[in-house]
Amino acid sequence: MPSYSTKSGRTLTEADLDGLAEQVESADYDIEQLKSRGRGRPAMGSAPASVVPVRIDPELLAAIEERADADRTTTSAIIRQALREFLNVA
Secondary structure (H helix, E strand, C coil), rough: CCCEECCCCEECCCCHHHHHHEEEEHCCHHHHHHHCCCCCCCCCCCCCCCCCCCCCHHHHHHHHHHHHHHCCCHHHHHHHHHHHHHHHCC
């Protein structure tokens, strides 16, 4: 039998799996609603996004990371915002 573990690394026992199965079976899940949920990241535009590798010098990267921390967002979001403003696109 395969072994399963939690994110913390704890190996789940047969009793753990049985308990989880009982919880799922006793819960009132709407299976069709669960199946209809989207998977993956939300779309960022009219089509799937592309990954574009770009070299950034250490000073610029530090400034991007500092701004991302201050805005409580990601470096990717800061770069996208800067490009949108520079190119004057939505």
